[in-house]
Amino acid sequence: MAEFELLEGLSPDERRQFLAACTPRRFRRRDIVCHEGDPGDCVHLILAGRLLVRVTTPLGHAATLTMLGPGEMFGEQALLSPEARRTATIVAVTDAETLTLNRVQLERLRREYPQVERFLTTSLAAQVRRLSAAVLEALYLPVETRVLRRLADLAARYGDGGGAPTVIQLTQEDLASMAGTTRATANKVLRELEDQGVVRLGRGSLTVLDRARLAKRAR
Structure with missing residues (x-):
């Protein structure tokens, strides 16, 4: 099974119990996992497959930002606020499998395991660095x-x-x-x-x- 940074620091038994409580989802190639603007009600842990992250430009065109694969996750930003919406559309480019984690489960993890909170903070900071690097590349490379x-x-x-x-x-x-x-x-x-x-x-x-x-x- 894919390894997830989110669950690092949990004991093997805790990790198994946590993953067993998640809901498995399967997607076929070209399926839309979620749409930009949808309510952010769960985070997806990717077990298998490849998914593309797409956003809508100011001119109304679809732009592909990146590709995600096993061991990665998406949707954590939307879970940090009850009013948050999906910031991107996720499309399966191959058959894919995920485990979904709802807001209640994530909040419980954040309360019980400080390393989860640290991971979320580190993850958001890394996204800011990647976006900054992408802007510099677009301007100067x-x-x-x-x-x-x-x-x-x-x-x-x-x-x-x-x-x-x-x-x-x-x-x-x-x-x-x-x-x-x-x-x-x-x-x-x-x-x-x-x-x-x-x-x-x-x-x-x-x-x-x-x-x-x-x-x-x-x-």
């Missing part, structure tokens, strides 16, 4: 570098830790959105990487064949 960095980040996060090819269920349009550019620009960068044997392009997926070379190019 060439667009080609941003595309390379987003792809390298995904390959590092979801690879097997070795040298095996990493298949990322992601469209070129989604990758372009993460990098803050157009699909045409992302496609140009990807075609060059394909010619160099670094990636292989597929329908709705990207396979990273050489993570080391990609990481070097993304610096």
Whole structure:
């Protein structure tokens, strides 16, 4: 089973009891897990699958921010306030499984285990740092570098830790959105990487064949 930072510090018995109290959810590829603006009534712990985080821009377009996978979670911000709403739409890009934790359960954890409160604070601070870094990249890095960095980040996060090819269920349009550019620009960068044997392009997926070379190019 995936490991969750939220539950670090709990004993094995406490962790098992807690997870047993969660509600399992299953989603098929392309299912909408939640919509931006929905009431924030639960947090999801991801057991399996990949999910995309999308938001609506001021012009009404959908922008992809990032991809989430096993061991990660989403929805914790919405649980911190009774009036909070979902800040993003979550879409399953593969079949996925989650465990849901409602507000009452999270509040009990926060009261009983100080490490949970610390984790939530640390998690929110990390999100602020990531957003600040993304703004700096958008302002000062060439667009080609941003595309390379987003792809390298995904390959590092979801690879097997070795040298095996990493298949990322992601469209070129989604990758372009993460990098803050157009699909045409992302496609140009990807075609060059394909010619160099670094990636292989597929329908709705990207396979990273050489993570080391990609990481070097993304610096």
